[in-house]
Amino acid sequence: MLRIIRQELESVDAQEMIAPTLHPRELWEETNRAASASFELMGLKDRRDREFVLGGTAEEMFVDLVRQFDLGERELPFCLYQFSTKFRDELRARGGLLRAREFLMKDAYSFHASSNSLDSYYEAMGAAYQRIFARFGLTTLRVASDNGMMGGEVSHEFLVEHATGESIFLTDGAGGAPIHQEIASVKFEHLNSSEPLRERTVQEAARGPTIADGISLYKEPAWRQIKSLVYRLDDGAYVLVALRGDREVNESKLKKVLGAKPFRLATEQEVLGLGSVVGFVSPLNKTIRTIGDTSLVSVRNFYTGADRLHQDTLNVTYGRDFTCDLLADLSVAVKDDLSPEGNRYQEKRGIEVGNIFKLGTYYSERMKRAVFTSSVGVRENLIMGCYGIGIGRTLQTIAELHHDERGLRWPKAVAPFDCHLVELQEADDLGGERWYTELGKHGASVLRDDRDLRAGVKFSDSDLIGSTYRVVLSKRSLERGGVEVRERTGTESKIVSLEELLTLLSGSGVLDR
């Protein structure tokens, strides 16, 4: 796998190097990423009490390297990459190699003098990624996604569509680009526009605090309610977020609206302190900042809490009865929602095998001296992109897609061996050593099974491992002129001589590595 990745990265002029695993914590403090709780960094101190983190990604290390040089514009762009072990303090390591605390990753970092240069390199790297995954036997979708902890402007995940995937993405069924659920926008249809606007009233409401409690009491669908959530920001301020009762808040979108600062749901006590009650919070007459989801304008005559226990306000309509300080696209897009273009979303799942990010000047603004001297002698911030492939999870994804009940059926390019040479033990030496040596000499990788075991056991192991060809050497096969060869992915076997076997291997491309 690494060979294929190296070949394709070389085709976009990326250069391999290696950076340390132990990153001085100061570097992560320059970009403020050390403080982020969402990025599971593991830290340690050495005997002199210097603090380090075990690298989760290596933007800071590569910027720190690059800024040691006094780069001029004509030395740009360039791209550096490494294969190295990455660490994440995962609470839920799971799915074998899919989510591990320690994993091999290919990470690349490109440096540019202009956005145009980044844009074109980003496309070239994206195309290289498609080629890499195709050679691995994987069909990938390039799905627009959230930048999250990486910072920057634009990013895409490379997803292999699979029911077990943890990435949810949406397609619009009309040929539009697939989009990650985290960032998919929703266009809302009006659900009861023909209904007359009714007079607003306040009344007793003997219900619990949940949306379901409201449905039980009023026998009306969830969309008839307003869901009001109070968040507390890092700086102590509160924000009320209101949306249609049947919708969920997309916290990735909310984070963008709030400016990436940390936030959490307010406690019951804090809500009381604001003069309301959890379960009966309303967006009306608020002194704290209010942010509404665009779903609020799709319904008239909502009901909502009245900021007192067991009191609801009925017939509330956005615009007439309340407005928010900001109306924004805040809800989680799901199946059958409308895309901004008016197409219905389909919901799919995929396994993320790679990702690419346009970081822009996110890092160079935060780290000192991350600059280059332009052709007119001005110092400007370096413009960056970064590009990751998780080796372990890609391997597991290939296995997920290429196996049967007997074991693995690796695509030729990533099979552990070209030939699994099974020698059936007979009294005589069948010349296995010669076959092994000859095949190796011609460039084939061979796993030789000369164990003293039953044929059935050896065949099972061969199927389990999934090398490209099973080559059986027995007294009978020799009598018939050679070895019996069968492709792991095929059903037919045939007897071939050494020469015929080499021709077969060569013709099927496995000797071209």
Place this chain on the structure above:
Amino acid sequence: MLRIIRQELESVDAQEMIAPTLHPRELWEETNRAASASFELMGLKDRRDREFVLGGTAEEMFVDLVRQFDLGERELPFCLYQFSTKFRDELRARGGLLRAREFLMKDAYSFHASSNSLDSYYEAMGAAYQRIFARFGLTTLRVASDNGMMGGEVSHEFLVEHATGESIFLTDGAGGAPIHQEIASVKFEHLNSSEPLRERTVQEAARGPTIADGISLYKEPAWRQIKSLVYRLDDGAYVLVALRGDREVNESKLKKVLGAKPFRLATEQEVLGLGSVVGFVSPLNKTIRTIGDTSLVSVRNFYTGADRLHQDTLNVTYGRDFTCDLLADLSVAVKDDLSPEGNRYQEKRGIEVGNIFKLGTYYSERMKRAVFTSSVGVRENLIMGCYGIGIGRTLQTIAELHHDERGLRWPKAVAPFDCHLVELQEADDLGGERWYTELGKHGASVLRDDRDLRAGVKFSDSDLIGSTYRVVLSKRSLERGGVEVRERTGTESKIVSLEELLTLLSGSGVLDR
């Protein structure tokens, strides 16, 4: 480099795998290596307060893997290896890649049912090591050495003789195997056997506490004194170690005599508490355990302290005036000492690039269930060996031995590129792309320098990097029939066509990788 190591390890049937870098601390506690202060482990806790160490070596991890299987004798022996980043909390990282806190290491672990099997595998691996280093252009000496932190019975360092090396070893000038200073034995000649035994007396001694102070006072050589050192063991006991005044204690040897328990020099206060004075301690009439170096029997009429400040005892002879509880080989062997066979040692320095250890049952005795079932159905402890190569320090050693004032002169097998293609920029396109592609197609690795820089700068960079061949493409070279090629280690250059260049490369073996 890794390719060469893989080839040679495959020739001794070792199998590559990868173990985690984060080792659960419990494993290191099973073998009691976590407690050792001399093995600079870095530790950390995860978010759930589980403790890990960053692997320094991986014996525990491999034993923990192997003991998951219920191994039978006929599945032995086997050898597993990995290339992985290792960590040491070095206080003095130095010498570039020679002593780093984080480094790439090849570590291999073999498992055996018998000592005979380990012995023969140890020899096979040692031979593979010699081949590996020879292919790297390094002549190595296999030097018997101390097992130190690794435990076990026998070990050897692979040293490249070099004045800057930190390993000191001795040769006997008579074809005997070289031996590390840490474990070299010394045979002492009697220095004054013709001197009559004189009567023992105690007298005032107006001297300071050092050996040099004694020399000043008595105008006698250092060997005339007894050096007495008091050590405090971990369990609170004291030991007096006595040796000839001109010799140093070899703490590796002392550790073996004391049973590998931690110890330190006693403080002045502790020595007072034992009824003596630092600088005037004598080995006579001691109630604490005394251990003497064999050098004590090589001199008669020593002088020594008298356990009181400014009092010395003169004319002390081992056997007549005192004996020790144990007489052992405890001093550091140096140049011109006699080996046990009676040859004079020569002292040399070397850089350690690899090491091999017969661990025996050291780990399997300490770790539960590290057993196999013998052919007669009995559970026995696994017998182990381990084998390391430091990749970074080997690389640096190659560079140390293969360079000149202009830069590196890598041996062909480890050169970063076969060809450094220097294109001298002219107005016209000289077809560099075609040369680059054709050479690559035939298996040569090529670094193409098509930068818009002066020829001198490009030649300097080429010499600095040290690829095997410098291939210069210029208008003039084309007029003369091709490119100008020169070996980095040679002085002559010639004009060759593409065909001739390929023949040259092929003939010199660089395309055989």
